Amino acid sequence: MKDFVIITDSTSDLTLEMRQQFNIEYVPMQYIIDGVEFKASLDWESHSVKEYYDLMRNGLRIYTTQILKDTYLEAFQNAIDAGKDVVYIGCSSALSASIKVALLVAMEMKEQNPDAGIYCIDSLISSLGQGYLAMEASRKRAEGLSAADTAAYIESIKLCVNQCGTVGSLEYLRRAGRVKASKAFFGNLFGVKPLIISDRKGQNFAYKKAKGTANARIGIAEHIVEAANGVYEELFLTHADCAEEMELVKEEILKRAPFKKVTVNTIGPIVGASVGPGTVIAFCLGTEVTIEGNE
Amino acid sequence: MQNTLDGIGLHQLFTSGYRNLKKNMEAINDLNVFPVPDGDTGANMVMTFGGGLQAVSETESHVGQYMQGLSRAVLLSARGNSGVIFSQFVHGLYRGFAEKETVTFADLAEAFACAKEDAYHSIIAPTEGTILTVIREAAEFLAENAEKYDSFQTGFDALQVQMSASLKRTPELLSVLKEAGVVDSGGAGLVCFVDGICAHLHGESPEEIPDHMDWSAAPAPIASNFGPDSRLEYGYCTEFILQLMNYKTDLAAFDLQKFTDPLEQMGDSIVAVHNDGIVKIHIHTFTPDMVLGYARRFGEFVSVKIENMSIQHSQVQTAVQKEKVKYAIIAVAAGEGIKEYFESIGASYVIDGGQTNNPPVSAFLEAFAKFDAEHIVVLPNNSNIVLAANQAADAYTECDVRVIPTKSITEGCSALSMMSPWYDTVDEMVEEMSQNLGNVTTGYVTTAVRDANMDGMTVKKGDCIGLDGKHLMASEANRVETAKALVEKIMAATPKDVIIFFYGEAVTEEEVQELSNFLQEAYPLVDVGFVSGKQSVYDFIISLE
Numbered sequence: 159m160k161d162f163v164i165i166t167d168s169t170s171d172l173t174l175e176m177r178q179q180f181n182i183e184y185v186p187m188q189y190i191i192d193g194v195e196f197k198a199s200l201d202w203e204s205h206s207v208k209e210y211y212d213l214m215r216n217g218l219r220i221y222t223t224q225i226l227k228d229t230y231l232e233a234f235q236n237a238i239d240a241g242k243d244v245v246y247i248g249c250s251s252a253l254s255a256s257i258k259v260a261l262l263v264a265m266e267m268k269e270q271n272p273d274a275g276i277y278c279i280d281s282l283i284s285s286l287g288q289g290y291l292a293m294e295a296s297r298k299r300a301e302g303l304s305a306a307d308t309a310a311y312i313e314s315i316k317l318c319v320n321q322c323g324t325v326g327s328l329e330y331l332r333r334a335g336r337v338k339a340s341k342a343f344f345g346n347l348f349g350v351k352p353l354i355i356s357d358r359k360g361q362n363f364a365y366k367k368a369k370g371t372a373n374a375r376i377g378i379a380e381h382i383v384e385a386a387n388g389v390y391e392e393l394f395l396t397h398a399d400c401a402e403e404m405e406l407v408k409e410e411i412l413k414r415a416p417f418k419k420v421t422v423n424t425i426g427p428i429v430g431a432s433v434g435p436g437t438v439i440a441f442c443l444g445t446e447v448t449i450e451g452n453e
Numbered sequence: 454m455q456n457t458l459d460g461i462g463l464h465q466l467f468t469s470g471y472r473n474l475k476k477n478m479e480a481i482n483d484l485n486v487f488p489v490p491d492g493d494t495g496a497n498m499v500m501t502f503g504g505g506l507q508a509v510s511e512t513e514s515h516v517g518q519y520m521q522g523l524s525r526a527v528l529l530s531a532r533g534n535s536g537v538i539f540s541q542f543v544h545g546l547y548r549g550f551a552e553k554e555t556v557t558f559a560d561l562a563e564a565f566a567c568a569k570e571d572a573y574h575s576i577i578a579p580t581e582g583t584i585l586t587v588i589r590e591a592a593e594f595l596a597e598n599a600e601k602y603d604s605f606q607t608g609f610d611a612l613q614v615q616m617s618a619s620l621k622r623t624p625e626l627l628s629v630l631k632e633a634g635v636v637d638s639g640g641a642g643l644v645c646f647v648d649g650i651c652a653h654l655h656g657e658s659p660e661e662i663p664d665h666m667d668w669s670a671a672p673a674p675i676a677s678n679f680g681p682d683s684r685l686e687y688g689y690c691t692e693f694i695l696q697l698m699n700y701k702t703d704l705a706a707f708d709l710q711k712f713t714d715p716l717e718q719m720g721d722s723i724v725a726v727h728n729d730g731i732v733k734i735h736i737h738t739f740t741p742d743m744v745l746g747y748a749r750r751f752g753e754f755v756s757v758k759i760e761n762m763s764i765q766h767s768q769v770q771t772a773v774q775k776e777k778v779k780y781a782i783i784a785v786a787a788g789e790g791i792k793e794y795f796e797s798i799g800a801s802y803v804i805d806g807g808q809t810n811n812p813p814v815s816a817f818l819e820a821f822a823k824f825d826a827e828h829i830v831v832l833p834n835n836s837n838i839v840l841a842a843n844q845a846a847d848a849y850t851e852c853d854v855r856v857i858p859t860k861s862i863t864e865g866c867s868a869l870s871m872m873s874p875w876y877d878t879v880d881e882m883v884e885e886m887s888q889n890l891g892n893v894t895t896g897y898v899t900t901a902v903r904d905a906n907m908d909g910m911t912v913k914k915g916d917c918i919g920l921d922g923k924h925l926m927a928s929e930a931n932r933v934e935t936a937k938a939l940v941e942k943i944m945a946a947t948p949k950d951v952i953i954f955f956y957g958e959a960v961t962e963e964e965v966q967e968l969s970n971f972l973q974e975a976y977p978l979v980d981v982g983f984v985s986g987k988q989s990v991y992d993f994i995i996s997l998e
Contacts, residue, residue, distance in 0.1 A: 347798055348982035349951030349998060350870045365875045369867075369889050369998075370950045451875070 162243035162275065162305035164296055165233055167225060167256060168198035168428045169249035170289040171396050176421075180296035185229050185246075187256065189427045190221040198222065198427045207424050211399035211435035219333055220431040225256040230263040234276055238267070243275035243305035247292045247312065250360030251280045254428070277309035279316070282360030285429050286394035286421065287319045287441040320385035320444045321356040324374040326400065326436015328352065334432040337362045338451045353377045354439070355449060362433075363451035371403070378440055379410040385444035386415060393417035394441040398425040404438045411440060456604055457555040460519030464511045466605075466650045467523070471506055473649025473659035474642055475499045479814050479841050481645065484638035494638035496813045497536035502646075503809070504530025505543065512903075516556050520547035528728055532692065532758075535639035537724040537735050538572050538584055542643075544728065545571035558608035562599035565592040577713055577723040582627025584639030590619040606654040613644070613651050620644050687762035688720065688739040694755040695732040695748050702751045704730050712751065719744050731755070737762065780874055780882065781826035784865055785812060785834045785842075788988030791862060791955055799872045800832075807862075809990075811837050817845030821854065828879040829854045830872075830886070834865035855883050861922070863895040863996035866953065889998060894947065895922045896939045896995035898932050917992075932992040933964050937971055940995065944976065949997040952979055955986030956993055 164180070166172065168187040177184065177200070187198040191213065196204040205213070214220060230246075237244045244264075248257035257280045264276040281288040291312050298308040328347060331337045337354060338361045351374035352364035368374035382393070393411060397404035408420060424430075425437060433439075458466070474481075474495075481495030505527030513519040524540075524547035531540035548571070549564025550556055556564075569592040573579050594615045602608030623637040624630040630637055649659040697704050709727040713734075716723055720738030727733075732752070738744050741759045748754075784800040786792045787807035795803050802820050806812035821829055829852060833842040839858045846854035859865040868886040876882035897920045901912045908925040912918055919927035919939030927938035940952065952972065956965055965983050972981045986994060 346794065346982060346984060347870050348953050349980040365873070367871050367873050367885070369871060449875075 159302070159304055160241070160243050160275065162245055162299065162308070163237045163240075164292055164299065165237075165244060165246045166288060166292040167249055168200060168426055169254065169284040170200070170247070170292055171285045171423050171426045171429070172200060172289040172292065173423050174201050176289070176293065176423075180293045182292050182296060183233065185225050185233050187225050187249075187254070187428050188223040189431060190223065191218065195223070196427075200426055202424075202427075205427075207399050210427055211430065214330065214431070215435055220427070222428050222431050224254050225259060227259055227263055230260050231267070234263060234267055234274075238271055238274050244277065245295055245305050245309050245312070246276070246278045247281050247288060247295060248278060249284050249288060249428070250282045250356065252282070252360040253284055253362065253432075275305045277305055279309060279312050280360065281312075281319075282316055282358075283319050283321060283356045283441075284362075285321075285396045285425055285439055285441070286423060287321050287356060287439075289423075290319060290392070290394055290441060290443070291316055315443070317358060317446045318443055319356075319441060320382065320447060321354075321439060321441050322378045322381035322385075323354050323396075323433075323437060323439030324351040324368065324371075324378060325354070325433050326398070326403075327434060330432070330434025330437075331364070334434075337364055337432065351377075353381065354433075355381065356447065358447055358450045361451055363449065365449055365451060375407050375410040378407055378438070379414055382411055382440050382442055382444075383415045385447075386417075386442045387445050389444070390415045390417045390442075392419045392421065392442065395420065395422045396425045396429075396439050396441075397422075398430045398433060398435045398437040400436050400438060403436065407438045407440060417442070457557050458516070458605060459514040459555045460516050461512065461514050463516060463519060463556070464506075464509070464513075466653055467502075468506060469653030469659055470646040470649035471499075471502050473652065474502065474645045475811065475837070476649075476659055477641075477645040478811065479844055481638050481642045482813055482815070484635045484641055493813065493815070494535045495642060497532050497534070498539050498639070498642040498646075499811075501531045501536035501539050502527060502543070505540075507809075514554075516553045517547075517551045520550045523547070525728070528726065528731070528733060529694070531726075531733060534722060534724055534735055535584055535642060537726060537733060538575055538639060539642070540733075541571040541575040541726055542568045542584075542588055544726075545569065558602045558605050559599045561608070561612075562592075562595040565595045568592065575724050575726050577717060577725065578721070580627065582623045582625070582630060583637045584643055586623060586626060587616055587619045587637070587640035587643055591616050606651075609647065609651045609654055613647050616644050616647055683763065685739060685761070685763065688737050689741045690735075690760045690762050691720070691738055691741040691744055691758070692735045693733075693745065693748065693757040695734065695752045696755050697730045697732060697752040707751075715747060716744065719747070777825040779827050780872075780879065781821075781824035781829045782832065782869065782872055783817065783820045783829060784832040784869065785838050786862060786865070788955075788957075788986045790985040790987035791994075794955075794984045794986070795865070795869060798866075798869050800869060801826075806838060807835055808837070811835070811841060814841050814845045814848065817842055818849060821845065821849050821851070826852055828852065830879070830883060831856045832859045832865040832868055834859050834862050836860040853879065855879065857883060857887050857890075859890065861893070861895045862955065862994055863953070863998075864890050864893050866996055867893045867998055892949075892998055894943050894949065894997040896920070896926075896936070896943055896993070896997060897922065897991050898936045898939060898993040898995070899991045901928075932960070933967055936968060936993050936995065940972070940997070941975070943997050950979060951982070951996070951998045952976070953982040953984060953996040953998075954993055955984050955988065955991075955996075957991055958987045958989060960992055 165183045167185050188195045189198050251257045260278045264278050281291050295308050351368045353366040354362050354364050357363040368377040478495035478499045505523050508526035509523045524544045527540045527543045531537045545568030546564045549567040569589050572588050620636050620640045652659050713725045720736040722737040724735040781801040783802050784795045785804045785806045786795050792803045804812045804816050804820050831842045833839045842856045846856050857868050867889050871886045901916045901918050903914050910925050912928050916928050917932045917935040919935045926942045927935050929935040929938050
């Protein structure tokens with residue numbers, strides 16, 4: 159059977175170690191600071207985690223760009239040249255237009271290489287939720303599944319990846335405008351934390367509020383435990399330069415549900431630019447997401 | 454046992470009477486069926502007397518001087534039929550007390566006689582079975598019995614019994630009351646006023662008086678929709694205050710009777726009052742233009758109010774288009790900035806109101822009717838408004854209405870901050886919104902309006918004071934220092950996570966900055982917010998949660 163490469167992108171928040179272990183590649187987006195473009199590196203090549211989030215804390219607005227057509231062309235071509243198919247697991251289409259570019263590139267390339275199998279999946283999620291899908295694909299590949307079967311499998315479970323998190327300050331959400339929420343969320347609220355899930359459309363959706371940080375932790379834990387619905391395999395946690403807060407969220411979840419494995423990482427520069435420092439997000443596989451934000 | 458009272462003592466009696474009147478305002482509104490069911494007698498009496506009390510000097514000890522000030526202030530704030538009669542009642546009391554430095558209960562006999570006279574004179578066609586009857590019978594009772602009582606306490610107790618009985622007889626004298634199965638609303642207001650006075654004389658607060666459950670409420674006025682094909686059924690309730698002008702009329706020779714004669718051709722329910730060159734008129738007329746044109750021959754208007762009585766209390770019905778929503782949040786707030794803030798964090802509509810201006814039930818019903826909502830959640834934001842909100846919720850049949858009994862702006866803010874349109878059920882949302890109310894402490898920084906010795910602190914009139922809602926907690930050289938000390942004390946007692954300052958219109962940006970710096974240093978972990986509340990009385994309203 160034809161081998162395939164698994165490609166994800168800057169929003170997957172996979173560490174170098176994870177990418178090596180699961181043999182996953184990634185295509186980068188860019189972020190722009192003061193007009194200068196930087197590769198949105200999952201390994202923090204240009205700015206350290208602290209440097210990056212301190213820039214935001216100091217009021218700097220960081221802009222991000224989607225993945226360039228050429229970047230996809232090159233990545234997919236390399237695979238084809240090596241005689242491999244491609245499974246690309248991209249950032250939610252509700253958060254980035256990159257996946258649309260990828261689909262276009264794949265279509266064009268197939269016209270010239272009719273035998274090439276290029277499967278582009280809109281993960282409808284980001285951060286380690288997306289990263290988890292890439293690792294899952296890698297496991298299926300190890301089990302001997304083809305690119306097509308792996309892609310079909312990932313499509314079938316992607317809406318079962320549940321997310322719940324909160325931010326350090328509503329200010330960043332207001333500035334970036336990437337989180338879907340009622341108008342009132344962006345009013346001058348004090349001491350209120352939004353609970354942000356990834357909904358059926360892949361939108362980061364502030365669907366509930368919690369009073370204060372401690373209640374927000376409880377809210378996240380309750381949401382995750384309910385979503386996991388008794389199956390406590392893997393828990394994923396990411397944070398935007400607030401490891402201590404993430405530990406507290408972890409404790410709150412593990413108090414309620416004994417997940418067998420906990421994987422943690424920082425939130426990369428792309429997701430980080432829209433949620434801001436102080437954000438903690440938890441993910442797990444569970445029941446299919448039903449909530450759809452529509453305002 | 455108070456055998457004599459001075460102006461200050463009288464003010465305390467009246468204040469207590471007023472508080473009880475205000476407490477019963479909604480119940481009184483509901484009784485109003487005569488002359489038209491516009492349901493605002495209670496509100497009018499409260500506004501009338503409240504406006505007077507606010508303007509009068511509470512430190513004037515000479516009874517005559519005090520009453521002169523009160524009488525004039527009450528007249529200027531008089532509104533509505535009963536309000537104007539009430540203001541004339543007060544004017545009569547003033548006439549009876551004019552020369553007195555202090556008064557005894559027996560002096561009330563003469564004062565009530567004058568009050569009766571003035572009240573009857575203000576009405577072109579006096580009707581029995583109204584507040585007039587209650588005043589008249591009280592005056593008759595006092596003429597015979599006032600001498601028997603040597604203390605205000607025993608005297609007012611007897612007067613109260615007499616007036617209550619008089620009120621209960623009003624339906625026998627006026628068929629419209631009997632048909633509706635209610636007592637006269639203006640008379641009920643006056644009895645409430647006297648109840649409040651009795652409470653004070655017994656050392657009780659009006660809030661302790663049981664509600665008047667025996668007044669069966671009139672059916673709610675039927676809201677009519679005034680449209681292109683409607684008939685002008687009731688005409689216009691027209692009220693104005695006219696300043697007589699020297700160049701238009703001879704002030705010294707002005708005759709109110711002659712002035713009002715032509716008005717009788719133009720309308721009915723006329724109430725007319727003349728004091729010191731100011732004429733106040735209330736009239737129900739189909740031709741307000743004629744009334745105003747006529748009146749202007751004698752002077753210039755201080756103010757004019759004209760309301761179509763067919764829609765007087767149903768403006769809601771004329772709303773052009775209703776907004777269709779799952780949840781509508783109706784909050785009560787005063788102060789431009791605070792209102793704007795409430796809207797910015799999710800209130801669908803903010804009713805203007807607060808401590809000094811309790812919105813009537815009708816204001817809630819109007820607000821409810823603006824929305825085509827599945828559920829309405831009400832935040833009254835004042836303990837005196839909770840009742841009106843509950844009554845409105847009970848009365849409203851178009852959709853489910855919940856009242857979260859928030860007792861302050863800060864509690865309302867706490868509740869509203871948890872509102873989200875995505876709760877699965879209204880129960881869940883109300884629970885989330887109510888959850889933290891018990892943890893809200895409110896701080897107020899204002900200026901002392903009198904010298905006081907409270908909670909172990911001595912303050913002088915004009916000092917900056919900080920209160921936690923119940924107790925005097927701090928008093929420093931200026932409002933910023935007072936706010937700091939107040940926050941420190943509250944935080945020392947119970948540490949809080951969030952502090953929000955609503956700063957008043959007098960507070961400067963520099964002062965806000967100074968407070969902000971202080972809080973950042975003193976409580977680096979606390980989430981601190983500043984909102985320009987633009988409120989008047991309090992320099993700072995502080996929410997600590």
